[in-house]
Amino acid sequence: MAGTDPWNGTDRLDEATLDVMVARLEARGKNAAFVGMLDDYLDAMEIDGAASVLDLGCGTGLVSRRICARPDFAGTCHGIDLSDYLVRAARRYAADEGAGERTRFEVGDTHSLNLAEASYDAVIAHTLFSHLDDPGAVLGEMARVVRPGGRIVVYDGDYASLTFEEADPEQSRQNSDRVIEALVTQPRVLRQMLRIAKRHGLVLDRMFSYVLTEAGRADFWVSAVEGLRVLGPRSGVMTEAEANAWADAQLAASEEGVFFGSSNYYTYLFRPA
Ligand SMILES: C[S@@+](CC[C@H](N)C(=O)[O-])C[C@H]1O[C@@H](n2cnc3c(N)ncnc32)[C@H](O)[C@@H]1O
Numbered sequence: 001m002a003g004t005d006p007w008n009g010t011d012r013l014d015e016a017t018l019d020v021m022v023a024r025l026e027a028r029g030k031n032a033a034f035v036g037m038l039d040d041y042l043d044a045m046e047i048d049g050a051a052s053v054l055d056l057g058c059g060t061g062l063v064s065r066r067i068c069a070r071p072d073f074a075g076t077c078h079g080i081d082l083s084d085y086l087v088r089a090a091r092r093y094a095a096d097e098g099a100g101e102r103t104r105f106e107v108g109d110t111h112s113l114n115l116a117e118a119s120y121d122a123v124i125a126h127t128l129f130s131h132l133d134d135p136g137a138v139l140g141e142m143a144r145v146v147r148p149g150g151r152i153v154v155y156d157g158d159y160a161s162l163t164f165e166e167a168d169p170e171q172s173r174q175n176s177d178r179v180i181e182a183l184v185t186q187p188r189v190l191r192q193m194l195r196i197a198k199r200h201g202l203v204l205d206r207m208f209s210y211v212l213t214e215a216g217r218a219d220f221w222v223s224a225v226e227g228l229r230v231l232g233p234r235s236g237v238m239t240e241a242e243a244n245a246w247a248d249a250q251l252a253a254s255e256e257g258v259f260f261g262s263s264n265y266y267t268y269l270f271r272p273a
Contacts, residue, residue, distance in 0.1 A: 005131055007021070007131040007184075017234055020231060021086070023226075025060045025062060029066075037267065038062075038126065041208065047067055048072040048073045048074075050121035052122075053076070054078050054080070057127070058079030058086075058105060059090065061093055063077075063079075064079050064094065077103045077104070078106070079103065080105075082110075091103075091105050110141060115145045116145070117144045117145055118144075120146055120147065122150060122153070124153045125138065125156075127155065129186060130159050130187065131186070132185060132186060135189050148272055149272075157184075157190070158191065158263065159184040159187040160187040161262070161263050162184075163176045164179065166249055166253070179228060182228065182232045183232075183235065190266045193266075194268075197270055202271070203270060206267075209266050210265045211264055212262065214262070216257045218251075218253075225247050
């Protein structure tokens with residue numbers, strides 16, 4: 001069955017589903033491997049020198065909060081997200097962490113930004129592109145609003161590589177494909193980034209690649225597995241019973257120390273030509 005990635009339509013979701021998303025975003029934001037990938041590109045783009053940062057598809061504001069917590073960062077972060085519920089969560093988390101004064105979170109669609117051109121030193125899309133209808137349009141907007149000499153980052157999972165293993169390899173392949181279909185709109189977009197960037201006059205500065213594999217016990221992948229109980233049926237790709245059976249099997253594998261879950265993650269750091 002054809003699926004609808006819930007992350008692609010967060011402006012149309014009920015609060016129970018959005019709470020599951022908040023839990024996933026905040027849980028992975030505490031994972032050392034995930035935060036390490038974020039810090040790698042913040043260092044590489046010399047974010048501490050930026051006065052104005054745009055955080056697209058900001059969700060609960062994880063990236064903006066991480067930037068504001070850097071001792072040498074003295075600028076401000078502006079987050080934009082499709083979901084009013086997630087934007088309100090981002091404001092609360094930022095206020096709780098003392099970043100309320102230096103962050104601004106607003107509802108918007110990144111395909112068409114109501115922002116002046118050349119107005120940000122740094123523009124970041126952190127796990128947004130895989131959920132977009134038109135990644136080219138969004139990269140075009142990023143190229144438009146970044147100032148000359150500024151930096152653009154696109155970071156995401158290369159979700160065509162996402163895989164979870166079960167006892168039966170063939171069932172594993174089928175279920176991994178269904179999980180990708182349930183959670184992602186553009187599973188191969190991170191392989192297309194240089195072609196898209198070329199069309200928008202962006203030049204590649206750095207590229208980082210990672211494999212986030214957990215074998216034995218799951219940690220990073222636990223909240224993804226738990227989230228699928230709700231997001232899987234919400235996508236239309238699987239029933240609640242199927243999603244729960246799959247999640248139960250994954251968590252049991254983790255308990256037994258035989259879990260295997262993995263995805264590649266890539267960062268592209270661009271600058272305007
Ligand atoms: C996987 S979450 C990432 C959130 C955050 N960047 C993080 O990494 O914690 C993807 C986010 O993109 C938002 N989103 C999806 N499509 C969007 C669009 N067209 N415009 C703005 N936000 C969008 C979703 O609401 C969601 O918060």
